[in-house]
Amino acid sequence: MRNFPYLSTATWLVIFRIGVSLLMVAHGLIRLYADTLGGFGEFLEGKGFPGGTYIAWAITLFEIVGGLVLASGFLRKLISGLFITELVFGILLVHLQNGWFVVGYSSGGIEYSVLLILCFFLIASTGRNK
Structure with a gap:
């Protein structure tokens, strides 16, 4: 099935994985x-x-x-799990004391780390070649 903009969900998951990894x-x-x-x-x-x-x-x-x-695309579960662990430590050691928001209402909060954790859970849950 093709989704907007004309790429399959599997292709978008690969693009997503590459983008988050490069961050x-x-x-x-x-x-x-x-x-x-x-x-x-x-x-x-x-x-x-x-x-x-x-x-x-x-x-x-x-x-x-x-x-x-x-x-x-290799070792998705292992590497995602290690990145999640790193991000949880970052939250506990640095960001939690700064609240939720990264910028705006507060500064240096946990929202970006939480978003990345969710991204890595998604990456870990994808099947082969996704």
Whole structure:
């Protein structure tokens, strides 16, 4: 069945998966480009995570490599689950204290992370080649 604009639902799910995956790739790349890994590591250590710099590197590399692998359609359930876990930690450590909205009424809230979590649940639930 063809849907507007003339692509099948399966094709739109592939486009959706690629788009969401590339958001995570961009998230990791900007951390490298802006040279904020050290600050991220210090933040994690300040929250009680030993070896914060190593964790920051691992998260950053996972966002880049995992995002590319997910965009290609491989390991959808595993990588989506790991991204969901990362986003839940981000909510608990950073965003929850800022309320719901990312911008506007409040700033830095959880709404974007919740949306991404829902996106990754959808990606994990799709069948082969979708």
